[in-house]
Amino acid sequence: MSELFAEVNGIKICYEVKGEGVPVFLIHGFGAKKESWIAQFGPLSEHFKVIRFDNRGSGKSDRPNQPYTMELFADDINSLMEYLKIDKAHVVGVSVGGMIAQHFAVKYPNRLNKLVLINTIPKWPENKSGLEVYKQSKITGYEKRLKDPTKAFFDSTPISYTLKFRKEMKENPKKKFYGLFSAEDLIREDTINPATPQDIENQAHALGTHNIIDRLHEIKSETLIMCASNDRQMPKSVNLQIHERILNSKFIVIEKAGHSSYKEKAPEVNKHIIDFLKS
Numbered sequence: 001m002s003e004l005f006a007e008v009n010g011i012k013i014c015y016e017v018k019g020e021g022v023p024v025f026l027i028h029g030f031g032a033k034k035e036s037w038i039a040q041f042g043p044l045s046e047h048f049k050v051i052r053f054d055n056r057g058s059g060k061s062d063r064p065n066q067p068y069t070m071e072l073f074a075d076d077i078n079s080l081m082e083y084l085k086i087d088k089a090h091v092v093g094v095s096v097g098g099m100i101a102q103h104f105a106v107k108y109p110n111r112l113n114k115l116v117l118i119n120t121i122p123k124w125p126e127n128k129s130g131l132e133v134y135k136q137s138k139i140t141g142y143e144k145r146l147k148d149p150t151k152a153f154f155d156s157t158p159i160s161y162t163l164k165f166r167k168e169m170k171e172n173p174k175k176k177f178y179g180l181f182s183a184e185d186l187i188r189e190d191t192i193n194p195a196t197p198q199d200i201e202n203q204a205h206a207l208g209t210h211n212i213i214d215r216l217h218e219i220k221s222e223t224l225i226m227c228a229s230n231d232r233q234m235p236k237s238v239n240l241q242i243h244e245r246i247l248n249s250k251f252i253v254i255e256k257a258g259h260s261s262y263k264e265k266a267p268e269v270n271k272h273i274i275d276f277l278k279s
Contacts, residue, residue: 003060008079009072014060015053015080019045022113023089024277025077026052027097030203031138031195033059038181038189039266040092040273047274048090053080055100057199065198067205070212074104081111090277092116094262095234096203102212102242105219114277115223118269119231119259121238122245123211135204139197145190153187160260162230178266186263216245223249224276226269228261250276 005012016034024044028036034052044050054061056076057068077100081089090113093101098120105112124131144152150173157166168175169183176182195203223246227239236253243251252272254261262269 005060006080006083008083009076011056011062011064011076013053013056013062013076013080015051016041017049017051017084018042019047019049021048022277023084023086024048024050025081025089025091026050027073027077027091027093027100028052028055028058029095029097030207031058031200033189033193035059035189035192036094038185039178039263040270042180043266043270044273048277051080051084051089055097055203057202058195059193063196063199063202066202068202070100070103070206070210071107073100073206074107077104078108078111087111088113090114090116092118092273093120094118095120095259096207099207099210099212102216102219103210105221105223106212106215109218109220112221115219115221116226116273116276117223117239117242118226118262119228119234119239120242121210121234122213122216122242124207124209128208131204131208134207135200138195138200138204142194142197142200145194149187149191153183153190159233159258161258161264162256164256165258165264177263180266181263213241213245216242217247219246220248222276224252224272225249226252226254226261226272228257228259228265229253229255230257231259231261233259 026037033054057063098117173183225243227236257265
């Protein structure tokens with residue numbers, strides 16, 4: 001398995017493919033990159049042809065200095081599918097990746113098989129002051145990471161993981177959770193090709209313009225919506241709004257998990273995804 005590059009929409013997108021069968025695209029979250037799917041890429045590839053990729057402005061993909069939009073991210077996925085000669089695929093998105101997935105589902109319904117949305121929202125709050133705070137916190141995190149990656153990682157974990165899981169990671173950073181990843185793995189990945197302040201600015205523009213709540217009823221594909229009981233960023237109540245508007249949807253709460261539930265409760269989350277996509 002090796003990283004490959006596709007020229008789409010005037011930029012290069014870095015991607016990896018693993019497994020055989022029905023194609024599944026994984027869309028990562030804000031300031032992240034394809035490696036954030038460390039707990040899903042292998043397990044899902046035992047059942048499907050899994051494609052994980054770096055969004056524009058992330059990882060090893062090109063990072064044009066321009067304000068991004070959700071539609072632009074969706075266009076990149078469509079063009080990547082065309083490049084790979086894939087007519088139709090399952091799409092899985094987490095957090096901001098789930099927002100992108102919603103736009104993709106509305107704009108390219110004929111490209112979509114089933115949709116999985118994890119810990120996401122249908123629109124950004126109208127009060128944009130929160131966006132500025134969020135953006136600045138990400139920029140501060142970038143600066144902290146340059147100075148002390150380990151401290152920066154553990155300082156960021158309260159919004160992502162439950163206290164119990166954070167303690168386990170801190171007590172033994174080498175511990176391989178579920179045989180898939182350790183805190184050391186996550187810290188190391190954080191230091192490689194991180195989102196810069198410029199990338200954060202450009203990605204944040206897409207967040208600020210995200211509002212698809214009045215078009216969710218257009219999504220006819222079978223949809224699985226998963227949220228985490230302890231997610232303070234994108235709580236159950238907001239995920240329920242998505243479930244209420246996508247008629248052909250199933251709703252699951254992952255108990256005792258935070259915003260990064262797809263890592264914290266990886267076996268449970270993976271089983272739900274695999275069962276849903278195979279049903």
